[in-house]
Amino acid sequence: MQITRIIDQDGKVHFASESGSTLYRIEGDLYNDFEVTDERIIPIRRLAPIVPNVIFGIGLNYAQHADEMGLDRPDCPVVFMKNPAAIQHPDAPIVLPRHMHSEQVDYEAELAVIIGRHCKNVDSKEALSYVYGYTCANDVCARDWQPFHRGGQWVKSKSFDTFCPIGPVLVTADEIPNPQILPIRGLLNGKIIQESWTGDMIFSVAEIISFLSGSTTLLPGTIILTGTPPGIGMSQTPPRYLKANDTFTVEITGIGSLQNPVREEN
Secondary structure, eight states, X not given: OEXXXXXXXXSOEEEEEEETTEEEEEEEOTTXXXXXXXXXXXXXXXXXXXXXXXXXXXXSOBHHHHHHTTOOOOSSOEEEEEOGGGEEOTTSOEEEOTXXXXXXXXXXXXXXXEEOSOBOSOOTTTGGGGEEEEEEEEOOEEGGGSSGGGTOOHXXXXXXXXXXXXXXXXXXXXXXSOGGGOEEEEEETTXXXXXEXXXXXXXXXXXXXXXXXXXXXXXXXXXXXXXXXXXXXXXXXXXXXXXXXXEEEEEETTTEEEEEEEEEOO
């Protein structure tokens, strides 16, 4: 099933099941008991498909990305977190920070995993059964806030407002039984700049969930960003960071296309 979240003509927010070009309203609790009604709804605006309670990110998780950075492949998943308020909707702008200034805002096309039920101390062989679904994500970050001369602000660099676009839909796990075979692309102004497949992950989705759940409860609605393929802005020669009037697109086969324009903070 493809699940979307929209604002309708009356300004009300709904979850809906997307079938072709038709949306049917979902009634009930998305993570427990819900039904797809026969009520068709007309969207005025598409929203991020879920509102997460927490966002985990995994760094340096594509082999080719580690190679382009000249770094050793990690022995275990490298974990950071993002402020849930960083979530941004499809087609809404990525805003370049100007109050806490950054000139090195980078893009990262990623597969996002949504946890569907309480998950703790899960073996990797069972981990995918805790996945509710998948969506496209852009793990935007401010590279100039990461070096130690600014305090090594890794989480801060990832958590500015609008720095986590997701969408356009959540595809439930039954439609993606194997998340390690998905082609993934990042396009800057329509030009392919990142291109790989999820099989290049150093740690699989199942291994990531197992690691994160160790002695730690993952709640329904947890988002996990699973890493980015090669081609990020800081790896270009010269580096190519996002600037006003750019558009960045994340494409994942079987999920869809997430597009966001870029503008400066007022």
